[in-house]
Amino acid sequence: MQLSEKKALLITYPNEFSITEAKSLAESIGYSILDTICQKHITKSKFGIGQGKAESVREKIMELKPNVIIFDEVLKPSQQYNLSKLCNIEVIDREKLILEIFLNRAVTNESKIQVKLAQLKYDIVRVKEKVRLSKGGGEEQPGFLGVGRYNEDIEILNIKRRAAVLKKKLLVEEKKRELHRTQRSNENMPLISLTGYTSAGKTSLFNLITNEKKETSQQLFTTLTTYTRASKINGKKALFTDTIGFISKLPPYMIEAFKSTLSELNFADVILLVIDFSDDTVSIGKKLKSSLETLSKLEVPNSKLILVLNKIDLVKPTELEDKLKELNIQPEMNQIVSISSKTGHNVPLLIEKIGNMLASN
Ligand SMILES: Nc1nc2c(ncn2[C@@H]2O[C@H](COP(=O)(O)OP(=O)(O)O)[C@@H](O)[C@H]2O)c(=O)[nH]1
Ligand SMILES: [Mg+2]
Incomplete structure (x- = not known):
């Protein structure tokens, strides 16, 4: 398109x-x-x-x-x-x-295969539904059910066959992954990945740090370019990646594809977990919990994590204190920083924390 x-x-x-x-x-x-x-x-x-x-x-x-x-x-x-x-x-x-x-976001062969598998699962449900409707399970739809029963059986068989081939390829790719991981750690440029739920402000922060001046509303032009850009931390070059992030209400069959698109997090030296702190406390708590669970399933060590409480411009100082207390977050902790990607508040502090973390690892 x-x-x-x-x-x-x-x-x-x-x-x-x-x-x-x-x-x-x-x-x-x-x-x-x-x-x-x-x-x-x-x-x-x-x-x-x-x-x-x-x-x-x-x-x-x-x-x-x-x-x-x-x-x-x-x-x-x-x-x-x-x-x-x-x-x-x-x-x-x-x-x-x-x-x-x-x-759009699958980079590695492994994640591309995972996405194709998820697509086949999406397709197979639809073909099966066509079969169900053609057996009289739904109302008659000319054109839509033009394909006969026989063709649909073949379609299902074909999808299953393609899925089987992809699964074999996947095993090969999974073995390769270990290899890449060790290669990656030999390169010198540190990698900082941004993750968090959709609309937490990852792209806004990414653009701010990497000096991308375009508006977020002009996503049309910004996100279709690369998701990884270079910036400087303590005068040294570092790479920043704007990841796909977490998506709510993800159908279970997509979880593997999702995790593999997130596998780039395994290569990161620092991970910024961006949270929309203007959200209500209950949602923040839920999202925080499920983000941390996902990261731990991906075997991301806590020592690489910085919790970025974003959209602080929308939160009153007293409200901030209450929320931190309720969520049992100790703000003086080194790995937590409240910022605004909109006003730039505390972004230099965040950069400093990233620098410290890179220096200590
Ligand atoms: N008020 C306020 N809005 C923000 C801030 N950061 C991001 N936004 C807005 O939140 C929305 C989602 O931001 P975006 O960066 O696209 O989130 P992403 O889905 O995590 O990449 C956009 O409308 C942004 O303008 C912030 O610090 N303060
Ligand atoms: Mg984004």
Whole structure:
């Protein structure tokens, strides 16, 4: 798809978290969101959204002329088909969007294979659903069910065969990984990786540190370039990587693909775990816990971790103290720093902490 063609209409839930996350995800691979439609119920049987709403979406599409609808929920093939046909436009559901992101970010052979495996799993569910519908399990859809039963069986067999081949290749790649890891540690330029949940502010911080002046809203131009850039720490060159980060509500079959796209964290000398500290305390606690669990599964040692409490410009000083207390975070700890990627507050302190960590490791 051409850059200029990546205009989307977003359909999501009516809460700030869903809206920000879906936008951040979509923008991270270059979509610009022309408009957002929020609905409390987006799992309705025919179109995901209600019939009346679907009609008004169709009108919006004719008015705004986006190239795709991004639907922030997992859709059944029939729902995807119905909405797509009604609005005469491609519909990308949440799973498909995440797969696109993975595909865009997969660097190593291993992660590319993992992503392809996840894509085959996405496809097989859809083909099986077609079979189910053709057996009379759903309403008749001309065109959609044009392919006969026989062809679908072959399709499923083909997918399974491709998956088996990929799994064998994966074993080979996993063995190679150890080799690369040791090679990497022999190079001299330190690597600093940014991770954290979507919309925590990773890209904003990355741009600030690596002097990228473009706006985050202009993701179209920033993120399609490289995710790794050089900067200086204590006068010495260091590499910074803006990782894919953590995504909420990840379907279990995507976890392997996700972990392998995160495997670059294993090469990092310092990992910045970026947290949106303007979030409510309960969400911060949940995200922090699950981030730390994922990092420990990836065998990232705590000694390489700096906890970056971002968006501090949105948090009142008293509120900050309360939150730290409630979350049992000791702010005087060396590995914690509260910053604002927007105002630049405490960013020099963060750089200093990175320098100290590099010097002590
Ligand atoms: N107020 C405020 N907003 C921020 C800050 N850092 C990031 N943002 C905003 O949060 C949103 C998500 O930021 P982004 O860098 O794309 O997050 P990412 O998904 O982690 O890469 C954007 O709208 C940013 O402008 C901050 O320190 N303060
Ligand atoms: Mg980002």
